[in-house]
Amino acid sequence: MDQNRIPAPVARHGDEATAAETALLTPRLQASWKRSRRYGLTPEDLRPDFTGTVDTESLLYECGHEVLQGLKDTLAGEPVGMTLTNSDGLVLFRLCGDSSVSRSLDRVNLAPGFSFSESNAGTNGMGLALADRAPSLVRAEEHYCTLLRQYTCAAVPVLDPLTGELAGSVNLTTWSDRSSKLLLALAQAAAGNTAALMLARTTGRKPRPAPRGEVFQVFAHRARPGNPPPVLSSRWTDAVAEARTALAEGRLLAVVGEPGTGKSTLAAFARRQVRSRERILCARPPLPGDITPWTRIWAPELAKTDTCVIITGVHTLPAWAAEDLAELLSGGARGNTADQHPYPHPAVITAEDYASIPQALRSLVGAVVEAPTLRSRPDDILPLADHFARGLRGRPVTFSPAAAQALTTCHWPENTRQLRRIVCDAASRTDVVDLRHLPGEVFVGTPHRLSRIQALERDEIIRCLTEPATTVAQAADALGMSRATIYRKIAQYDITLPSRTR
Numbered sequence: 001m002d003q004n005r006i007p008a009p010v011a012r013h014g015d016e017a018t019a020a021e022t023a024l025l026t027p028r029l030q031a032s033w034k035r036s037r038r039y040g041l042t043p044e045d046l047r048p049d050f051t052g053t054v055d056t057e058s059l060l061y062e063c064g065h066e067v068l069q070g071l072k073d074t075l076a077g078e079p080v081g082m083t084l085t086n087s088d089g090l091v092l093f094r095l096c097g098d099s100s101v102s103r104s105l106d107r108v109n110l111a112p113g114f115s116f117s118e119s120n121a122g123t124n125g126m127g128l129a130l131a132d133r134a135p136s137l138v139r140a141e142e143h144y145c146t147l148l149r150q151y152t153c154a155a156v157p158v159l160d161p162l163t164g165e166l167a168g169s170v171n172l173t174t175w176s177d178r179s180s181k182l183l184l185a186l187a188q189a190a191a192g193n194t195a196a197l198m199l200a201r202t203t204g205r206k207p208r209p210a211p212r213g214e215v216f217q218v219f220a221h222r223a224r225p226g227n228p229p230p231v232l233s234s235r236w237t238d239a240v241a242e243a244r245t246a247l248a249e250g251r252l253l254a255v256v257g258e259p260g261t262g263k264s265t266l267a268a269f270a271r272r273q274v275r276s277r278e279r280i281l282c283a284r285p286p287l288p289g290d291i292t293p294w295t296r297i298w299a300p301e302l303a304k305t306d307t308c309v310i311i312t313g314v315h316t317l318p319a320w321a322a323e324d325l326a327e328l329l330s331g332g333a334r335g336n337t338a339d340q341h342p343y344p345h346p347a348v349i350t351a352e353d354y355a356s357i358p359q360a361l362r363s364l365v366g367a368v369v370e371a372p373t374l375r376s377r378p379d380d381i382l383p384l385a386d387h388f389a390r391g392l393r394g395r396p397v398t399f400s401p402a403a404a405q406a407l408t409t410c411h412w413p414e415n416t417r418q419l420r421r422i423v424c425d426a427a428s429r430t431d432v433v434d435l436r437h438l439p440g441e442v443f444v445g446t447p448h449r450l451s452r453i454q455a456l457e458r459d460e461i462i463r464c465l466t467e468p469a470t471t472v473a474q475a476a477d478a479l480g481m482s483r484a485t486i487y488r489k490i491a492q493y494d495i496t497l498p499s500r501t502r
Contacts, residue, residue, distance in 0.1 A: 028132060029123060029142050031320050035131070036122035036144040046145040048114040048121045054092050060084070060158065060167045061092050063197040067190050068095050068170070080183075081105050081173040082190075084158075085126050087166045089117030105173065108147050118319070121145060125153030126171045131319035133157050133166060134288045135191075137184045140176035152176050154183040156191035161199035164211065166316075170194060211316070213286020213294040217279065218268045218310070227390045230383035235372045236266075243270035243369045247344045251366025252329060254357060255350045260417030261371040263350040267310050274344055279307045285314075291321045299328055302346040310348045315356035322358030329364055374412040374419060381408050381419065388420045389427035397427045400434040405498035410442050435466040435497065444494050458493040461486065465497055 025033065055061060064084040072082060072095045081096040091112050096102045110116065118127030122144030128136040135156045143149045155171040170191040172183050246253045247270055255263040268280050283298045285291060301307045314322065329347055345366075351357045354368050374381065382399070385407055389397035399407070403426075412418055418441075426437040440459035443466075464475035476486040489495075 025142060028128070028136075028320060029138070031323065032118060032123040032128050032131065033144055035118060035319060039119045039122075041122045041144065043122070043144060043146050046108060046121060046147045048109050048116055050109070050114050051090060052113050054090070054112050055086070056092070058086075059198050059201060060086065060194070063201065064158070064168070064170065064194045065093060065095075067193045067197060068093075071186065071190055072097055079174055079178065081110070083110065083126070083171045083173070084168060084194075085116065085130070085171065086168045087130065089115045089120065089126055089130055089169075091116060092168070101174070104150070110173065121148070124148055125155035125173070126169050129155035129157050129169045129171075130166065132288065133316070133318045135184060135188055137180060139180060150176050152178065152180045152183065154180065154187040156184070156187045158191045158194050158198075161195050162202060167195075167198075211284065211286050213290050214282070214284040215294070215297045216282055218264070218282050227387065227394075230380070230387040232383065233377045233379045235377040236380060239369055239372055240266055240270050240273070243267060243367075244273045246367030246369065247271060247274045247348075249366075250343060250345055252345045252364050253348045254354065254365045254368045255348065255371055256353050256357075256368060257350075257371030258352065258373055258415055260415035261373055262416045263371045264310050264312055266369070266371050267348040267350065271308050271344070271348070275308075277306070279304075280310065281307065282310045282312060284312050285316055285321075288318045288321070291318070295321075295324070295328075302328060304346075305343065308344065308346060308348065310350065312350045314349045314358065314361055315351040315353075317358060319358060319360075323360045326358075326360035326364060329361070374415040375410075378408050381410075381412075384416065384419060385423045388423045389433070392424045392427050393431075397430075398432045400432060402435050402498045403433045403438060406435060406438060406442050409496065409498070411444075434468070436463070436468070438466070443496055454493075457489070458495070461489055461493070462495060462497075465495075 061084070068082045068084060076097050079098040079101045081094060081098075081101050083094045084092045086092060091110065091114050093112050094102075094105065094110065096105065105111065115121075116124055116126045118124070118131045121127055123138060124143055124145075125136050125138045128138060135154075137152070137154045139152045140149050143151070143153075151173050152175070153171060153173045155169050157169050158167045159165065160167045170187050172187045172190075174180070174183060243253055243255065243266060253267065253270075255267050257263050264282050268282075271278060271280055281298055281301055283294070286294050298309050301309050311325065314325070317325065329345075349357070349361060349365070354362070354365075357365065374384075382404055385399065386397070407419070407423075422439060422442060423433075425439070426433045430437055440455075440462040443462050444458070461475070461479065464470060464478050465472070467475075470478075472486060473483055476483045479486065481489075
């Protein structure tokens with residue numbers, strides 16, 4: 001098949017697109033075309049950004065290339081181009097067994113180093129799959145840019161199997177006049193196989209459960225009898241005060257920060273200081289297919305003057321859901337007047353960072369507060385550990401000096417969420433937490449990827465070293481290795497044991 005057989009597209013300006021053209025599109029595609037126009041793109045102008053830099057060392061690249069190479073061999077001779085992108089739409093590689101398809105894709109720059117995100121190339125398979133975080137099939141005239149209307153594209157997001165975050169997308173492209181019935185199914189299989197291979201080549205841990213979507217009430221103002229809130233450092237209290245000021249002024253607040261830093265908790269505490277008797281709901285997004293019923297649960301609460309809704313993880317929302325949410329929140333604070341005490345905005349949103357907030361929501365944000373990481377406030381670790389343990393047991397739990405030092409010096413990559421999990425597990429087994437009650441992850445420096453066998457070896461070394469009154473020589477003997485080997489392993493796994501005689 002040669003490019004010469006493809007009719008030349010007729011140049012048209014985006015503003016001149018007729019109602020008949022867009023009326024034939026599905027609601028998802030209509031929303032994508034609207035976004036394409038807002039990005040300043042025109043149908044006749046296809047200029048994907050070129051970076052020239054592609055990360056060929058990533059696990060996504062390694063696994064995706066292996067999966068798509070196998071699919072290319074299966075589809076030998078078929079006019080199908082196969083591409084893998086990262087989460088920003090940057091094409092990492094392209095495989096194709098048909099020379100005419102390859103030449104055609106080169107002409108539209110669907111090649112490594114070019115970005116085919118929706119904001120760069122308008123409505124296309126890859127861009128739509130990444131924007132909506134859902135499998136997408138874009139046929140011929142459904143493409144926003146005319147140069148892409150000679151193709152049919154099927155694209156499916158690839159999610160990191162451990163974190164659940166968007167890693168990239170798998171895209172299959174063929175001529176527009178060919179059957180597309182199996183194209184999306186093939187792309188879905190390739191994306192699923194890529195994620196499965198990524199999981200197999202990491203630590204062997206179970207994949208993160210898919211988000212179920214939750215709506216629950218927050219009781220930030222209530223302390224259990226005998227377990228008052230911990231007194232925390234100024235890093236935390238200053239952030240709460242900053243959030244309180246923004247809320248008191250009636251602005252839409254965005255709390256950003258790493259996973260597990262307590263963004264929702266910070267927002268709830270600040271909200272309580274502004275309106276102490278207000279009811280606070282927390283809404284965590286589900287998978288894209290369940291967003292509409294999830295929204296119906298809490299959206300009516302926005303109209304109530306005694307309720308605040310904290311909408312978490314808005315950076316995970318598909319583009320269409322972010323736009324719907326922006327429409328819900330665009331009314332601003334309830335009952336705001338010219339008086340000096342406006343009502344706070346009915347909602348607070350959270351995300352990992354400001355740049356990841358969808359553009360539709362970003363334009364509404366009136367203030368941004370960052371939740372500090374746990375490693376940046378080491379003085380808070382022991383008060384929080386004591387609070388979590390006391391809350392679990394209903395009475396004080398003691399931490400040995402060595403255990404306290406280990407907790408204080410830990411890097412805490414998962415922040416407060418990780419501290420709570422580890423402390424509650426240890427406190428459920430003892431009233432005096434010592435080194436041997438803490439998991440191996442507490443004793444390593446900045447974490448790095450280990451195979452399942454390496455993780456087991458590391459944890460077994462730590463288990464032996466944390467036995468009471470055990471020397472390195474005794475641990476080496478118990479493990480059947482020399483002292484030199486165990487010292488080498490301690491360095492290899494970056495193991496640090498407080499007050500350990502070697």
